[in-house]
Structures are given as C-alpha cells and as structure tokens.
Amino acid sequence: DSGVTQTPKHLITATGQRVTLRCSPRSGDLSVYWYQQSLDQGLQFLIQYYNGEERAKGNILERFSAQQFPDLHSELNLSSLELGDSALYFCASSVAAQDTYEQYFGPGTRLTVT
Amino acid sequence: AQTVTQSQPEMSVQEAETVTLSCTYDTSESDYYLFWYKQPPSRQMILVIRQEAYKQQNATENRFSVNFQKAAKSFSLKISDSQLGDAAMYFCAYRRMYSGAGSYQLTFGKGTKLSVIP
Numbered sequence: 001d002s003g004v005t006q007t008p009k010h011l012i013t014a015t016g017q018r019v020t021l022r023c024s025p026r027s028g029d030l031s032v033y034w035y036q037q038s039l040d041q042g043l044q045f046l047i048q049y050y051n052g053e054e055r056a057k058g059n060i061l062e063r064f065s066a067q068q069f070p071d072l073h074s075e076l077n078l079s080s081l082e083l084g085d086s087a088l089y090f091c092a093s094s095v096a097a098q099d100t101y102e103q104y105f106g107p108g109t110r111l112t113v114t
Numbered sequence: 115a116q117t118v119t120q121s122q123p124e125m126s127v128q129e130a131e132t133v134t135l136s137c138t139y140d141t142s143e144s145d146y147y148l149f150w151y152k153q154p155p156s157r158q159m160i161l162v163i164r165q166e167a168y169k170q171q172n173a174t175e176n177r178f179s180v181n182f183q184k185a186a187k188s189f190s191l192k193i194s195d196s197q198l199g200d201a202a203m204y205f206c207a208y209r210r211m212y213s214g215a216g217s218y219q220l221t222f223g224k225g226t227k228l229s230v231i232p
Contacts, residue, residue: 042225045220055217102164103218
C-alpha cells in the first residue's frame with residue numbers, strides 16, 4: 001500500500017458526460033501528479049499540482065481540468081467524455097516539487113466510456 | 115523533449131532463470147534519474163529500482179539489477195532467479211533532476227510484458 005488513495009476504483013459512464021476523479025496523497029506530500037494509461041498512448045503525464053498551485057501541464061486535453069484543495073487532495077475533472085478517454089487514471093504524490101525522486105502511485109481509477 | 119523506448123513488447127523467462135529487459139532513452143540533460151516500475155495484473159505501479167545518472171555504480175535491489183550505460187543512453191533491467199510473482203508489465207521511466215520552475219514528471223516507455231514459465 002503506497003498510502004495514496006484514489007476514488008472511485010471503477011467508473012462507467014456514457015459519452016458526453018462529466019466525471020470527477022479524486023486523489024488523496026500520502027500524509028505530508030505536497031505534490032500531486034496525474035497520469036493517464038491507455039492502450040493507444042501508454043502512460044502519459046497530464047498535470048501536476050504543488051501545494052495548491054498548478055505546477056506543470058503535460059498532454060492534458062482542454063476538456064480535462066484539475067485542482068488541488070487546501071487539504072491537499074486533488075480532483076481531476078473530465079468533461080464531454082469520448083470513447084477514447086477510456087483509460088486507467090493514476091495519481092502519484094511526492095514530498096515536494098523539488099529535491100525528491102520518488103513518486104508514490106495510487107491504485108488508479110479505471111474509467112470506461114460507453 | 116525526453117523519450118524512452120522499450121523495444122521488447124513481450125518477453126518470457128523460465129522460473130529460476132535470468133532475464134534482461136532493455137530500455138533506451140534520449141535526453142540532452144546530463145543529470146537525471148531512471149526508474150523501472152512493475153505493474154502486476156492488479157495495475158498498481160510499484161517502483162522496482164532507480165538509478166541516478168551521476169552515479170557510475172549500477173543500482174541493485176535484491177534480485178533486480180540494472181546495467182546503466184550513460185554514453186549509450188541505455189538502461190536495462192536484469193531479473194535473476196525469476197519467480198512467478200515477477201510476471202508483470204515493466205516500465206522504464208525517466209525523470210529530470212533539475213527542473214527550476216518546471217516539473218518532475220515521469221516519462222515512461224511503452225512497457226514490456228514479462229511472462230514467467232513454471
């Protein structure tokens with residue numbers, strides 16, 4: 001158990017809908033990363049937050065957004081869902097944005113868009 | 115931009131034997147970290163081993179060791195005395211060491227599916 005929790009474990013929804021994925025980092029970790037794992041694209045970095053502020057963006061679609069709250073949990077919002085958004089979404093946390101090299105991954109949320 | 119390439123989509127190994135998974139990467143930076151992650155059927159991402167680019171000594175963790183060739187930009191993973199529990203997807207990943215105001219995200223290869231034959 002990495003100490004990172006993600007809810008829900010599984011999510012099935014229809015095209016055009018909006019969903020929210022939640023991540024709670026390990027206690028004390030300030031940085032949260034979101035990754036998408038799909039058959040087509042492999043594992044891709046989406047976005048990073050550090051202590052409530054957006055730190056970096058990767059291959060994140062405009063239909064997707066994220067935020068990190070004062071209690072440091074993070075949410076990834078996916079809207080106008082398409083079939084191609086079906087994927088495993090991971091969040092990972094680390095102690096700080098800098099000076100650390102290990103990210104601890106949560107168990108992932110499996111999103112199925114039908 | 116950094117890229118990570120794993121040229122072996124699938125590999126198999128007999129139980130108790132040794133197997134080597136290959137990884138090459140491309141970067142213009144001189145300092146960085148390299149990782150191998152294991153993803154079993156449970157889908158959990160598990161860190162297997164890490165290597166700092168400034169260290170000449172290859173990292174080892176029990177039955178897992180790496181062969182890090184910085185000039186060749188090669189980072190292979192050797193699994194000795196393979197066990198049934200080693201069956202999984204293995205991902206090679208790169209992370210920059212110094213980011214300034216940027217990010218420390220991981221860049222992953224496409225993965226190698228390892229099967230262990232009893």
